[in-house]
Amino acid sequence: MVAVGYTLLCEQSGPTELIDYAVRAEEAGFDQLLISDHYNPWLTEQGHCPYTWSVLGAVAHATGRIELMTYSTCPIRRYHPAVVAQKAATIGVISQGRFTLGLGAGENLNEHVVGAWPHVAQRHEMFEEAVQIIRPLLDGEVLSFSGNHYEVPEAYLWDRPERPVPMAMAASGPESCRLAGEYADGLIAVQPEPRLGEMFDRAGGAGKPRYGQLAVCYGTDEAHCRQVVYDQWRWFGLGWKVMAELPEPHSFAAASQFVREEDVAASVPCGPDVDAHVAAFKKFVDAGFTHVGLVQVGNGGQREFLDWAGRELLPRLRRL
Template sequence: MVAVGYTLMCEQAGPRQLVDHAVRAEDAGFDLVAISDHYHPWLESQGHSPYAWSVLGAVAHATTRMDLMTMVTCPTRRYHPAVVAQKAATVGLLSGGRFTLGLGAGENLNEHVVGGWPHVQERHEMLEEALQIIRPLLDGETLTYSGDHFSVPEAYLWDRPDTPVPVAVAASGPSSVELAAEYGDALINTEPDPRVVDLFDDAGGAGKPRYGQVAICYGPDERECRRIAHDQFRWSGLGWKVNADLPGPPSFDSATAFVREEDVARAVPCGPDVDAHVAAFKRFVDAGFTHVAVVQIGGNSQPLFLDWARDEFLPRLRDL
């Protein structure tokens, strides 16, 4: 059975709200809570971006059953990979072994706050080096490392779970999929693309979990949901090559100035129709994903969504 996740979208809610949403999600019956890790929101209208790792610590303490994961953290610019390993081990302990570290190559939007944004080839080289640092530290090794981008004179994690924190790697093409299969315990992809799943299997990832993420906008008024989805999520159609390189919310506002409400509504199911939302989730199931996290667009709509998910949405997803 596919595990059903709920996404804590740091770009659309403050830290106390996010913890409350996580508790409500566990009570509703979700299996997993994923959290975004941003320094800036995509659009100014989203209006938030608290520190994801502080929120994770609070969520680990406030919940007891759900798995937790980052979707995703970039371990190459804002954070040194040795520090990411320490953070992951600590959350692993706080959560009682419920945490998975989701990693990716990142976006300029968040990472340029500490300096320049490298070319895509260099970013992938940096991610591979980061994985070469993080994995042995999580496994309990004393690490000395010297690479082209990172150096670790000596590091050891004094507090870590007995079972190492699993690592999931975001990938979308052949080179990143090979990286995910070699260094990761799981794959992350935000598109229901069976080609990526097949590439992951062929590269050595067969049998490992595959994490997906689907955006919806549930609410009783379809017209209002369409408005919210356009206001908050119109950036999502730009594609990874654009999203990874734009530097801030004003750039995303400009880049999406001509995206229409109907363009977003074609990609994101909006309104009260449970069948439409189930169909969007099912595309990931049919593509071979084992875990799918739902993004409910609109920070103020989360309590309403979670009540509806408990009563209508989750029972339908369990039947898939």
């Protein structure tokens, strides 16, 4: 059975709201909580961006069953990889082993706040070095590392959960799938593309989890849901090669100015039709994903979505 997650989207909600939604999601019966790790929202209309790791600590303490995962943390610029490992291990302890560290190569939008955003070739080198630092630290090793981008004279994590924190990695092509297959315990992808799982398998990922994410917008008024999705989610179709490079929310607004409401609504199920949401979810199931996290687009209506999901949507998804 595919695990069904709920996404705590830091770009569209404040910290206390996110903690409340996490508790409600656990009560509704979700299996996993995903949480974004941004410094800026994608668009100014979203209007929020609290510090993910503070929220995670509170959520880990306030919940007792539901699995937790960053989706995704960039360990190459805003955070040093040794510090990412320490944060992940601490959340692993607080959550009593319920945390998975999700990693990705990041975006200029969030990482340029500490300095220039490197060229993509350099970023890939930095990312591979970062996971070479994080993996042994999570496994309890004393690490000394000297690379082209990072120096770790000596590091050891003094507080870790009994089981090492699992590490999943975002991938979108052959090189990132190779890296995930070699180092990670799971694959992250935002599109239901079977080829990514196949490349991950060939690189050593056979039998490991696949984590996907699906944007939805539940509400009783489909037309209103479509407008919400257009206002807050129209950036999503730009593609990662563009999204990784744009520096500010106003850049995403400019890049998506010609996107139409019907373009966005075509890829995000909107309204109260359970069948439409199930059909979109099923694409990930058919593509071999073992975990799929739902994003309810728009801060308004999160509580209503969680109540509806517990009553109507989750029972249908469990049957897939």
